[in-house]
Amino acid sequence: MxxxxxxxxxxxxxxxxxxxxxxxxxxxxxxxxxxxxxxxxxxxxxxxxxxxxxxxxxxxxxxxxxxxxxxxxxxxxxxxxxxxxxxxxxxxxxxxxxxxxxxxxxxxxxxxxxxxxxxxxxxxxxxxxxxxxxxxxxxxxxxxxxxxxxxxxxxxxxxxxxxxxxxxxxxxxxxxxxxxxxxxxxxxxxxxxxxxxxxxxxxxxxxxxQKYLHQIINNAQTMGNNLGMQKNAVINALEFVESDLQEETGIDNIRIPIDEEGAEILFVTPSADFFASPHIESLYGYAKVFHQAGISWTMSTYASEGGNFGLFIHNYEHMKKINKRIWQAAKDLKVKRVVGGECGHMWRILSSYSNTMWGPFDWLDQRYPIPEHICEFTLNLLKRGALKIDKSANDEFIVTMHDSCQIARGMEMGGTEYGQFEIPRAVIRYVCDKFQDMPEDTIRERTFCCGAGQGLLGDDMLPTRVKGAIPRMQAYTAAKQAHGVNFIALICAICKAQLSKMFPTYGYPMEEVGGIHQLVGRAIVLGAKEGV
Amino acid sequence: MGGMTFLTSIAISSLFYLSVFVFLAGFIYRVSLYYSTPQPLKIPQTPQPVNVGGVVFRMAGDVLFFRSLSKGTTLLFFAGWIFHITLLVTGIRHLRYFLPMVPDVVVWFSHVAIFIGFVLLLSLVVLLIRRIVDKKVVFVSSLSDYFVLLLLICIVFTGLLMRYAPFRPDIVGIKGLMLELVNPVTAFSLLTLHPPHAPANYMFAIHIILVFILLIYFPFSKLMHMGGYFFSPTRYMVNNPRTKRYVNPWDKEPGNLTVSGEGGQNNG
Structure with missing residues (x-):
């Protein structure tokens, strides 16, 4: 040497x-x-x-x-x-x-x-x-x-x-x-x-x-999250979100539980949701859904990341090692269910690969999908009428939905082959009056990538990202011209990061980008239900 | 048997066995390679059905009607599909040379055989022109891509020519030759230098030798898509990884998650 x-x-x-x-x-x-x-x-x-x-x-x-x-x-x-x-x-x-x-x-x-x-x-x-x-x-x-x-x-x-x-x-x-x-x-x-x-x-x-992608793989393996945050940083971030949430809603028992043993649900989501914008709005949404459903849940500092960049290279060991944290945390916290937040590749690994790498999950509650997607979870509650919704809170939006590539083309949702298209849309329709799809050849299985997936989100890749986003930006423009669409609902942290950067780049306001649970969060009416 | 006839006969007979052997051995070898290579994870490309029946149905749509190709490219879809289906019909039609009793369906096709033959030729020409004209395809095309198309065009063309005078061969003689060749005992008569008699017709000789070349080339080429499709993980895998645990052939052990307390510990 x-x-x-x-x-x-x-x-x-x-x-x-x-x-x-x-x-x-x-x-x-x-x-x-x-x-x-x-x-x-x-x-x-x-x-x-x-x-x-x-x-x-x-x-x-x-x-x-x-x-x-x-x-x-x-x-x-x-x-x-x-x-x-x-x-x-x-x-x-x-x-x-x-x-x-x-x-x-x-x-x-x-x-x-x-x-x-x-x-x-x-x-x-x-x-x-x-x-x-x-x-x-x-x-x-x-x-x-x-x-x-x-x-x-x-x-x-x-x-x-x-x-x-x-x-x-x-x-x-x-x-x-x-x-x-x-x-x-x-x-x-x-x-x-x-x-x-x-x-x-x-x-x-x-x-x-490549630097960006592999730095993150290293962070996730050693620190438990892509951003490389220490445990106390995770706790600080989540506590900050919790106090924000309590302040905004005026409800002082709405919580973001951390490492609570014996909770019903372990919730994992990309660490970007803790503070990036617009990701954090969806975190508010998740918390409100759990709060209103009255189901105990917890996040984990050990598995403080849902994302798993190990997928992006054929390195099974990296991916398996990162994935282990989630199931180890589920076991240690003695939860009965695992629910995954809004993220594309995270969901694909969690749902398609976890069972192969760390299954069988016979120690979790078999009555629910293992793992369950937050959209599946929320839609169930909405269908049962367990959440009170005020659609007018989203009246200012004409919403369209961007199918994230890894979700749309990766895995069933709701046990049916079209669930990954229909379930997120159903959730949106429950909380918004105005929904319009983008042109047919740019959505569902034919969806276009946001332009920064799978390791291209680094700033050094900006020229590529700007080019890769063109089809999606054009499709959004088409929906805007035809229907006056002014909000694009996403179910992926990478899509959120990319499009919230691309929208201003292409001359649209960043506020037109957000998560599905951002819309859910806005529409949920908190507090006791009538007649209870 | 005259000298020239003997040489033609022995060439056609030996090439027949050689090419059939290479084709079968090569095809089986490659397919067994596809079969035995492990697939570590479930990667169906949705919307993939969640049960076996649905997957079989979807794959049948791909094989019979080019379902996924039809979504993208109209010209390629039509030309490609017509080429494959007319090739299939032509293949079935050729069974009459190999079966002592000709099935009714083969006889029925005789009404449209010529028409099918010309459609087949036309579709191949369209595919070749597309490969020469479309800049996107040109960019990745190599000699072998043109070679296969040209080879097929020559086979179909010589086949069609034989329908017309002065190229008409002795059909009964050809059937006799083929029936003898498909009888394994004939292989041994080759060793004693007594090949079955091949009708003297150079168009027939060219036609069949080109087919032998195609058979020999097949297992080494992209033509393996015929067998390979059925091993394409995005298509054959059932979309149910949550309900049924898929086992990675090189990582079979169930995940070992002992309660370690690790999950609650500081990891920073």
């Missing part, structure tokens, strides 16, 4: 090692973002342009302590990176049926090409989903198939490993938000998200680790 460092120092500007060269290629430049005019129409690029967005790259993680914590190389690109790369890729192909099958069966028909928000936004050919997959498939065909091994690259359009290839991988696998929209249109259901996740983990294994 010491030798290598010495070598790097003496090499100086000559940039002789592969690591020096790749560091120069991936050097982060702060580049200004560019918006487009909002017309309400999603305009597809007339022609794909190769590498027109290749200069946008996220920052690399260089903190050696963090890298060591995460089990990745600490000194940038490792010397024998080709060997490590192929070994890791082989492992991915052997461990993930999705990766193995998706590498083989694409016929390059192009059905997915213009479905990706990043392609629509940037017009860069490499952002077409099949082209993004091609970046990996090129290597797959060259090193892992018979024609590639026999006839070489000309027949199969394979590619040798090179620094330029690494550069392309690092660039374009971080211009994908793993939103799975392409897989809706693919005749075989090929899911680019699975390919991107594998590619990112391969990049990690050779030492090219």
């Amino acid at each position: 010491a030798d290598k460092e010495a070598q790097t120092v003496t090499a100086g500007a000559a940039a002789t090692t592969d690591n020096d060269k790749i560091q120069a290629m991936l050097k982060y430049d702060k580049i200004d973002y560019q918006t487009v005019e909002l017309t309400g129409e999603i305009i597809l690029p007339t022609e794909p342009v190769d590498k027109c967005f290749a200069h946008i790259k996220p920052q690399l993680l260089t903190d050696k302590k963090l890298l060591a914590n995460l089990g990745y190389p600490t000194d940038g690109l490792v010397d024998n990176w080709k060997e490590v790369f192929l070994r890791k890729m082989d492992e991915m192909l052997k461990k993930y049926k999705s990766v193995r099958v998706f590498m083989d069966i694409c016929v390059k028909c192009g059905a997915c090409a213009d479905k990706c928000p990043y392609y629509i936004g940037t017009g860069d050919a490499n952002n077409m989903p099949m082209a993004r997959q091609e970046l990996m498939r090129k290597v797959y065909r060259r090193y892992f198939t018979v024609p590639g091994q026999l006839f070489g690259n000309w027949m199969v359009k394979g590619e040798e490993l090179s620094l330029e290839l690494l550069n392309m991988w690092y660039t374009y696998f971080y211009q994908c938000s793993e939103c799975r929209r392409c897989s809706v249109f693919c005749p075989y259901g090929i899911d680019t998200a699975e390919v991107t996740m594998a590619a990112r983990e391969i990049l990690n294994s050779v030492g090219l680790v």
Whole structure:
């Protein structure tokens, strides 16, 4: 190690090692973002342009302590990176049926090409989903198939490993938000998200680790939340929310319980809900729902985060370790149910993967879904008439709903295949009079990503985020023009963070962005029900 | 048997066994690879049905009617679907060469066979033109993508030519050859250099040799989507991970959450 460092120092500007060269290629430049005019129409690029967005790259993680914590190389690109790369890729192909099958069966028909928000936004050919997959498939065909091994690259359009290839991988696998929209249109259901996740983990294994995403994975593993807050900071934040809530409602027994053993429900939500805006409005909403339902609940400082960025890279161990906190907290606090707040990928992991990683949950109350989504929970109460609602509180809003990608395309809700579309909308309709959907090809299973999902929310990715948000912004504009919509209801912390930044960027007020439980919270009439 | 006839006969016969062997062995090998590769987590792409029956129904829609493709691209959907369905009909129609007794359905298709053949050719040409004209597809296309289309076009074209003079082969002779070839005993007669007699018709020879090339190429190519689709996790997995625990084949142990008190402790 010491030798290598010495070598790097003496090499100086000559940039002789592969690591020096790749560091120069991936050097982060702060580049200004560019918006487009909002017309309400999603305009597809007339022609794909190769590498027109290749200069946008996220920052690399260089903190050696963090890298060591995460089990990745600490000194940038490792010397024998080709060997490590192929070994890791082989492992991915052997461990993930999705990766193995998706590498083989694409016929390059192009059905997915213009479905990706990043392609629509940037017009860069490499952002077409099949082209993004091609970046990996090129290597797959060259090193892992018979024609590639026999006839070489000309027949199969394979590619040798090179620094330029690494550069392309690092660039374009971080211009994908793993939103799975392409897989809706693919005749075989090929899911680019699975390919991107594998590619990112391969990049990690050779030492090219993206900063924003992996810092958060480290925080979540060591501190229990993405923001890296200590226990007392979590308590302070939640106590502050509680006193705010009591002040606002004038009810002094409305609470945000923390670490209360024996509560009925453990509630987990992204830590952004504790103080970010507009996230916090939804936290008020959750608390009001629990309060009015009269069900004891608690939040946990140990599992102070619902989000789990381990999903965004095919690193099962990271994801499992982060996920453990939630179920460990549920066990330790002796709760009977687990309810999850508004978040997309959190909900997908919680509902789809938890049972595999930490189940079976036979020690929780089997009469309720494990875990239960807050929208399922609230809708049940609303249907039973357990909550008194004053819809006029939301009269100023004409509401539309943005289906978060990981919820809309990830998992059933309410036990039916369409529940993830209908249940959140049903909740909105219970608390608002005026609801209008955005154009049909931008919602439900065809929903467009907010533009910052799955590890792209960092400020260094702003140019990509602004481009990726274009379809959603145009769809919202269309609904605004047609119906006068002035509020977009979200069920995901990342969507909230992204759109509350994009709305002002594109000239709409930030107040038009909010959570579904923000609307619920406004409409709930607190206090004893009549006749009780 | 004259020299040329003998050579043609032995070439066609040996290529028949070689290509069928490579196709079957390759196809089975690749599919067994798909089958045996573990899928760690449930990743159905919703709206995915929550029970097995629903999933089978949805997959049938994908296979028979190109359900998901129909959502995106109209031209590709129609051209692709027509190509696949006419290829299927043409394949069924060719059964008459391999079965001693020809089933009624195959006989019935004879009324539309020519028409189907031309539609098949036309759909392939449309797909090829699309691959040359559409800039998005061009960007990812490689030689192998054009190769498969051209190969299929040549097969269909030579097949169609044989319907017309002067290319008409001896149909009865071809049926005799095929019936002999599908009898495994014939494989051994090859070893004694007594191949079944192939009708002397170069158009037939080209047609069938192209088919052999297709069979050999199949398992190494994207044509594996035929078998691979059924192993696509976004499509075959049932959407019920909350109600039924899915076991990760490489992490089977149920989660071990002992009451540690860890959850209540300070972690900072």
